[in-house]
Amino acid sequence: MHDELVDHLTRSSPLSRGEALRVIQDVLAYFDETTEDYVRRRHRELQAQGLVNSAIFERIAADLKYRAVAPPELTLRQLRRIVYG
Numbered sequence: 001m002h003d004e005l006v007d008h009l010t011r012s013s014p015l016s017r018g019e020a021l022r023v024i025q026d027v028l029a030y031f032d033e034t035t036e037d038y039v040r041r042r043h044r045e046l047q048a049q050g051l052v053n054s055a056i057f058e059r060i061a062a063d064l065k066y067r068a069v070a071p072p073e074l075t076l077r078q079l080r081r082i083v084y085g
Contacts, residue, residue: 035064035071039082053080 002024009020033041039060046056057076064071074082 031068035067035074036082038064038067039074039079043083 002021005024006017006020009015009023010017013020015023042060042063043056046059047053051059057079060079061074061076064074
């Protein structure tokens, strides 16, 4: 799977075929994360850094615009509902 991309990475970097395949799988898994899963994960990470919810939700709202496939713009209230139900 993704043989052309694996070949490209092994030609253009010091990665072996196995390493290149693992990198591709990691990147695909990262971008396969749903918006809801991303919001929950980032909330936990930012909360662990000591940020307060008001700052966390502002930051998540800004970050969502830069995802590879950006979801529709979510309000701060919608973000809170994803995290807390």
